[in-house]
Amino acid sequence: MTYSSRAADSLQALTHITFQLESGETLGVLGESGSGKSTLAAALPRFLPVNAQIHGEVWFEGQELVRATSRSLQHVRGRRLATIFQEPLLGLHPTLRVAEQVSDVLAAHASVNRSALPEKTLQLLSMVFPAESERVANSYPHELSGGQRQRVLIAQAIACGPSLIIADEPTASLDTTTQQEILALFRALRQELNLSMILITHNPALLAGFADRILVLYAGRIVEIGPTEHVLNAPQHPYTRALLRCASALAETRGANRRQTLPVVPGDVSNIPTRTQGCRFEPRCPDKFDLCTKREPALVPTSAAHNVSCFKYGG
Amino acid sequence: MSEEPLLRLNEVTKRHKTKNAAGDVSAVSGVSLSIAPQQTLALVGESGSGKSTLAQCIACLERPSSGEIFFEGQNIAALDERQLRLVRPQIQLIFQDPANSLNPRWTALEILTEPLLIQRRCAKSEAADRARALLQRVAIPAEKLGQRPDEFSGGQRQRLAIARALSLGPKLLILDEALSALGCSAQSQIANLLMDLQSSLGLTYLFITHDLAMAAHLAGKIAVMEHGRIAELGDADTVLRAPQQEITRRLLAAVPKPFSASQDLQVG
Numbered sequence: 001m002t003y004s005s006r007a008a009d010s011l012q013a014l015t016h017i018t019f020q021l022e023s024g025e026t027l028g029v030l031g032e033s034g035s036g037k038s039t040l041a042a043a044l045p046r047f048l049p050v051n052a053q054i055h056g057e058v059w060f061e062g063q064e065l066v067r068a069t070s071r072s073l074q075h076v077r078g079r080r081l082a083t084i085f086q087e088p089l090l091g092l093h094p095t096l097r098v099a100e101q102v103s104d105v106l107a108a109h110a111s112v113n114r115s116a117l118p119e120k121t122l123q124l125l126s127m128v129f130p131a132e133s134e135r136v137a138n139s140y141p142h143e144l145s146g147g148q149r150q151r152v153l154i155a156q157a158i159a160c161g162p163s164l165i166i167a168d169e170p171t172a173s174l175d176t177t178t179q180q181e182i183l184a185l186f187r188a189l190r191q192e193l194n195l196s197m198i199l200i201t202h203n204p205a206l207l208a209g210f211a212d213r214i215l216v217l218y219a220g221r222i223v224e225i226g227p228t229e230h231v232l233n234a235p236q237h238p239y240t241r242a243l244l245r246c247a248s249a250l251a252e253t254r255g256a257n258r259r260q261t262l263p264v265v266p267g268d269v270s271n272i273p274t275r276t277q278g279c280r281f282e283p284r285c286p287d288k289f290d291l292c293t294k295r296e297p298a299l300v301p302t303s304a305a306h307n308v309s310c311f312k313y314g315g
Numbered sequence: 316m317s318e319e320p321l322l323r324l325n326e327v328t329k330r331h332k333t334k335n336a337a338g339d340v341s342a343v344s345g346v347s348l349s350i351a352p353q354q355t356l357a358l359v360g361e362s363g364s365g366k367s368t369l370a371q372c373i374a375c376l377e378r379p380s381s382g383e384i385f386f387e388g389q390n391i392a393a394l395d396e397r398q399l400r401l402v403r404p405q406i407q408l409i410f411q412d413p414a415n416s417l418n419p420r421w422t423a424l425e426i427l428t429e430p431l432l433i434q435r436r437c438a439k440s441e442a443a444d445r446a447r448a449l450l451q452r453v454a455i456p457a458e459k460l461g462q463r464p465d466e467f468s469g470g471q472r473q474r475l476a477i478a479r480a481l482s483l484g485p486k487l488l489i490l491d492e493a494l495s496a497l498g499c500s501a502q503s504q505i506a507n508l509l510m511d512l513q514s515s516l517g518l519t520y521l522f523i524t525h526d527l528a529m530a531a532h533l534a535g536k537i538a539v540m541e542h543g544r545i546a547e548l549g550d551a552d553t554v555l556r557a558p559q560q561e562i563t564r565r566l567l568a569a570v571p572k573p574f575s576a577s578q579d580l581q582v583g
Contacts, residue, residue: 032498033469146362172496175361175525176569202498205571247499251528251571258532258551259510262503268468 013039014220016299017056023163026190026197028211028228030204030243034269036220037200041085041168044198045077061163079109082157086169088149092141098152099125099137105159124155127192128185147178151185158189164196171206183210204247208232213305216240219272219280222299226306236308238287239265279310287312319388320349321519322373322487327382327392329368342368343379344543350536352486353513355520357530357551359566360540366523369540370489373521374408375399386487404434407480411492413472417464423450423475424460430482449478453508470501474508481512489521494529506533527563528570531555539563 031037058065103121126133128151171179214231216224224237242265267284278293297315329343343365350356371377384392427446453474537554539547541562
C-alpha cells in the first residue's frame with residue numbers, strides 16, 4: 001500500500017505528504033490542533049468538502065483514490081477503509097437503537113444477507129462488548145457512556161471487515177481510564193482481524209507501545225517520521241523534542257516538581273509564518289539559524305527508516 | 316483550622332427527579348470539603364462521578380437539594396436571586412470547550428466588556444481599556460481584540476475565557492476540565508498561566524479534572540470523587556504516594572507513563 005498525496009487549498013492545509021503504510025502496521029500521526037492531522041484523516045477516504053482540492057495520489061490496495069469515481073469509492077469506504085472520529089455522539093443517530101445502527105452499516109454495504117443481519121450484528125457487538133452486548137444492542141446512544149458509544153462506532157467500523165481503520169482522536173473526549181480500555185480493544189481487534197491502523201492524536205503518551213511508527217505533523221508538513229521507539233526516545237526535530245519534553249513533564253505525577261513552571265513549546269500555531277519560503281517552525285524554534293528563513297528543509301534520513309525535515313540534519 | 320476557609324461545603328446533596336420507579340438519582344451525595352484562600356483543591360474523578368454537578372452548585376447555577384455552601388462565611392445555598400447577584404461575580408466558571416462558552420459572533424472586545432457593562436463596573440469608554448489590560452494579563456496580543464473566537468487557536472480561546480472570568484475580579488475560579496481538550500503544549504502554557512495568576516491576583520482554584528497528574532502538579536490537596544461521594548481527600552503527596560481507595564489507584568494507573576526520555580531531551 002502506498003500513499004503519496006499532497007492536499008492543497010488556497011489555504012494549504014497539507015503539503016508534500018508522502019508516506020507508506022504496510023499491511024498490519026499501525027502508524028501514529030502526532031500533531032497539535034491546526035497541524036492538519038484531521039484534514040489528513042478526512043483526505044485519505046476523500047471526506048473533504050467540495051471546496052477542497054487534493055493533488056497527488058493516494059494508493060490503497062492497488063487502487064488510486066484521489067481520481068477514483070464516487071461509485072468505486074463507495075466500495076472502499078466502510079468496506080475496506082473505515083474511519084472513526086473523535087465525538088461518538090455526533091457519529092450516532094440519537095433516536096435509533098444501537099443494534100439497528102450497526103446492522104444498517106452491514107446492510108448498506110450488502111456484505112450480509114438480510115436474514116443473517118441480526119445474528120451478525122450481535123456477533124459484532126459481542127466483539128466490542130464481551131459482557132453486555134445484548135443490553136447495549138437495545139439501548140439508545142444517550143443511555144450509553146462515552147466509552148460505550150466509542151465501542152459502538154468501532155463495531156460499525158469493523159462490520160464489513162476493512163483492512164485499514166483511520167481513527168481521528170478516538171479517545172480525546174474520554175477520561176484517562178476509559179482511554180486505556182479503548183486502546184486495549186484496538187490492540188485486540190488489530191491482532192484478530194489483521195488490521196492496519198492510522199491513529200491520529202495530540203498525545204504522544206498514547207502512541208508508546210501502540211504504534212509501530214510515528215509521523216509528526218506540523219503546520220501541514222511532515223517534520224519527522226520514524227519507528228516509535230526512536231521518535232519517542234531520541235526525537236530529532238526541534239519541534240518533536242520540545243513537544244515530547246512537554247508531554248513527558250505532564251506525565252510526571254509524583255509531585256516532585258509541584259507548581260514549577262512546565263516546559264512548553266513557545267508560542268502556538270498562530271505563529272506559523274505567512275511567507276511562502278522557509279521552515280514553518282522557524283518562528284518558534286530554539287535552534288534556528290539564517291538558512292531557516294531562506295528555503296524549506298527537505299525530509300532527510302538520519303538513520304534507517306527515520307526521516308527528519310530540519311537543516312540541522314542536512315535538510 | 317488556622318485560617319477561615321474561602322469555601323466550605325457541609326453535607327451537600329443534589330438529587331435529580333426521574334420518572335424511573337427506582338426513585339430519584341443522587342448526582343452528589345453528602346459532600347463536605349473546604350478550600351483555604353489562595354489555595355488549590357483538585358477534584359478528581361471519572362466522567363459521571365458528579366464533579367460537574369457539584370461545580371454548578373458551588374457556582375450558584377444549581378441549588379443543592381440539601382446541605383450548606385459557605386462562601387466567605389455566608390451560606391450561599393440559602394440566598395435569594397437578588398442576593399445571589401452580588402455573589403456570582405466572585406465565583407467564576409471555566410469550561411472544557413471554550414468554543415462552546417464564547418459567543419462566536421462577538422469579538423474579543425465585546426466578550427470581555429459585556430460582564431463589565433452588565434454589572435455596571437465602569438463607563439463604556441473605560442471598558443475597552445480594561446479589556447485591553449485583561450488580554451495582556453493572559454498574554455494574548457492586543458491586536459486580537461477585534462477578532463472573533465474562530466480566529467483564535469484552542470489555547471488562545473481558553474485564555475480568552477479566563478480573561479472574561481477575571482473581568483469582574485473574582486475570588487474563586489472553578490476550572491471544570493479546563494485543560495482537557497488542549498494539546499500538550501497548550502495545556503502546559505495554560506497551567507503556567509494559572510499558577511502566575513494565582514500568585515499575582517491571590518486567586519483560589521477548584522480544579523476539576525480526570526487527570527491525576529495535572530491535579531498533583533497544581534493542587535496542594537486532592538479530593539477523589541466516585542458515585543457522587545468523596546471517596547478520598549487529603550494532601551496531594553499523601554493521596555499519590557499512599558492511595559487508600561480502589562478508584563484512586565485506578566486513576567493513578569491510567570496516568571500515562573513518562574517515556575524513557577534520553578539526556579537529549581533535557582536540552583532546551
